[in-house]
Amino acid sequence: MDKFTQLTGVAAPLRLMNVDTDMIIPARYLKTIKRTGLGEGLFAALRFNGDGSEKPDFVLNRPAYKGARIIIAGDNFGCGSSREHAPWALADYGIRCVIAPSFADIFFNNCFKNGVLPIVLPQPVIDRLMDAADNGANATFTVDLDAQTIHLPDGGSVPFEVEPFRRQCLLNGWDDIGLTLRNAGEIDGFEAAQRAxxxxxWAS
Structure with missing residues (x-):
């Protein structure tokens, strides 16, 4: 998993509540177990018309936000089914941080396991970030996970909290497999002793 230390990029304001995982990545894209290529289907129903053409009014289709790295969203982001493809699609598209008043629990946990940082902030602060994000290409935010601070385009900053263990995992790029491999020496020692x-x- 890629490390998450500091992220600087345009923040896109997604003024929707209850964005579920089917809106994030529709079910027809779930046939793959690969984490690549899913960015094409991110928010497909919101981004594209039936003929495949882009919907110009959707925020990520506007020129200023096409390279967005951060999403500012409404309440209960990631609700619905527990598909891990949702954070895969966000990461593949290039979005590494979602900021919202609340998240569905399973989606929230899956984000940390896949290198996407979900940040929970009170609604008044979200409103402030939404207003800043409305500035299009000038809406460049810096999310500093080490300092647990969001630096805003106007020079202001907003603190945020992340559970210490999850913070360390993101800072070091440790997913579940990476955490296990940190104990590779002990695992090898146990197996050697058990073989003896x-x-x-161990007989085949």
Missing amino acids: TQPWL
């Missing part, structure tokens, strides 16, 4: 004392468990 219980060889029948």
Whole structure:
């Protein structure tokens, strides 16, 4: 998993509540178990017409936000089914941070496991960030995970909290497999001892 230390990029204001995982990545894209290529389907129903043409009014289709790295969203982001493809699609598109008043629990957990930082902030602060994000290409935010601070285009800043263990995992790029491999020496030692004392468990 890629490390998340500091992210600077345009923030797109997505003024919608209850954005569910089917809106984030429709079910027809779930046939793959690869984490690449899913960015094409991100917010497909919101981004594209039936003929595949772009809907010009959707925020990520506006020229100023096509390279957005951050989304400012409404309440209950990521609700619905527990598809891990949702954070995969966000990351593949290039979005590494979503800021909202609240998230669905499973989506929230899946984000941390896949290198996407979900930040929970009170609604008045979200309103302030939405207003700043309305400035289009000038809406460049910096999310500093180490300092737990969001730096705004106007020079102001907003603090945020992340559970310490999850913060360390993102800062170091540790997913579940990475965490396990940190103990590779101990695992190898255990297996070697078990081979010596219980060889029948290793017989082929």
